[in-house]
Amino acid sequence: MTQPANTAARRLVETLVMNGIDRVFCVPGESYLAVLDALADVRDRIQVIACRHEAGAANMAEAYGKLTGRPGVCMVTRGPGATHAAIGVHTAHQDSTPMILFVGQIALTDRGRGAFQEVDYREVFGGLAKWATELESPERTVEVVERAFATALQGRMGPVVIALPEDILHEDGGPAPIRPVNPAKAALDPAFVEQVRERLAQAERPLLVLGGSGWTEEAAAALGDWAERLGLPLALSFRRKDLISNDRRNYAGDLGLGCNPKLTARAKNADLILAVGARLGENPTQGYTLFDRARTAETLIHIHPGAEELGRVWTPLMSATADNSLAARALSAIDPGRTWHDEAAAAHADYQAFSTPVAVTGAVNMSECMAHLAEVLPADAVVTNGAGNFAAWLHRFYRHRACRTQLAPTSGAMGYGYPAAIAAKSVHPDRDVICIAGDGDYLMTGQEIATAVQYGINVVVVVVDNGTYGTIRMHQETHYPGAQRTIATDLKNPDFVKYAEAFGAFGIRCETTADFPAALAAARNAGRPALVHLITSAEDIAPNRTIAGLRQK
Secondary structure, rough: OOOOEEEHHHHHHHHHHOOOOOOOEEEOOOOHHHHHHHHHHHOOEEEEEEOOOHHHHHHHHHHHHHHHOOEEEEEOOOHHHHHHHHHHHHHHHHHHOOEEEEEEEEEHHHHOOOOOOOOOOHHHOOOOOOOOEEOOHHHHHHHHHHHHHHHOOOOOOOOOEEEEEEOOOHEEOOOOOOOOOOOOOOOOOOOHHHHHHHHHOOOOOOEEEEEEOOOOHHHHHHHHHHHHHOOOEEEEEOOOOOOOOOOOOOEEEOOOOOOOOHHHHHHOOEEEEEEEEEOOOOOOOOOOOOHHHHHHHHHHEEEOOHHHHOOEEEEEEEEEEEOOOHHHHHHOOOOOOOHHHHHHHHHHHHHHHHHOOOOOOOOHHHHHHHHHHHOOOOOOEEEEEEOHHHHHHHHHHHHHHHOOEEEEOOOOOOOOHHHHHHHHHHHHHOEEEEEEEHHHHHHHHHHHHHHHHHHOOOOEHHHHHHHOOOHHHHHHHOOOOHHHHHHHOOOOOOOOHHHHOOOOEEEEHHHHHHHHEEHHHHHHOOOEEEEEEEOOOOEEEEEOOOOOOOOOO
């Protein structure tokens, strides 16, 4: 049965097309069949990628938003579908990523009856999303969806959730969209920029810290060029290592987990911190220990697109609400009348020393493997990961050289990396996309290898298999030492090569550092989705720790 041309479902899809959405990640459900039917008529403009789990679909949408700067769109069914997808909404919220989750809903006429899979989505997602709503008036469909785009993109970016009652979707959808949403963006007051110049001119030990979302490649490059020209030491926030090239002469490293002690010392000793886009939350501030509130009142200039983030934890000397890219453009025109090249050289030397491969006890040295990855991949390769101590090797020893080449959850979400890689490769099929995943991390969403094979999305995943939930095991051995005190952290894994081959993907096993280059090359050249099963020792849990938490020599 063909729908009328003006239903709410069709207006919704027309609004997606108008706003440049070129793919939707979903798990299909009967509660939003009308939307799926409308999508069938725009196959030439929107690719619909059907996933094997709602968590995978939501993570793909979040990664799409992070990679493109446009809201990633996910569609799931009601009840279990929505709650499975909540992980992607949480990550989008923590990571300031534009995203829209459409959730099929029971008929409006059945609301409040405890109907099959009935959920109040405003209540469930109210604390996770920037805005959670339900489409209750079909003639306002375009208005609601356009507001979702504006909300996701304006200020501190984030996720929006819209519930779609199935009876509403068949009714008259009201007026059609007229033009794409053009999000409002705030710029810095010239008087504020002049104050920044004055403070920089007085600083002896300044540090520039960049983070957050909404950056254009041009703006990031302009600010990077400016800071390098001045010799202004530049650090990046947790899992934002791709904002500027790590090869720049003033790059000081990233303020993440397992941070370089010399970088934390530099940040504590700085007499001026210029933070642009970074929220300065728990991880980049090393558990809120990096700064002191009394000191930030004299040293911190904080610029962020969300006014609610300014003064949230740290009392600033100066603060301003502005779009990160517009702020970067304004700051890059400042001439403080001095330079700090000696400071920059020392900061970059500290970074280079910290990113030099280290010794390990097992047959696979992850520091050498990640360094090799950086050497052989082109600058525009996208590297993704989920959560676990395995990621510490990637973050410390892999060099990002181009903007939007890192997809990693600041939320610490396991299972993120592989769906993120699929999303990235679907957007950029001509670029290398490599996921580094732990064994426990990978199997949370590893079934999406079926999605990769089905759509010919030829991503490579390196499964780092140490047979344990290593991060939790490390904490157990550190905090509760003694024989037989570890519990619930051992993993019985499959043969990951056979696992990949069962889906029609390529698989190869690797057990030594020397074999990694050939295994990686074989996976990259396989011509289909590929998996490298990398066997590592649990003792080599992190660059500076054994599983028992002891510092390696």
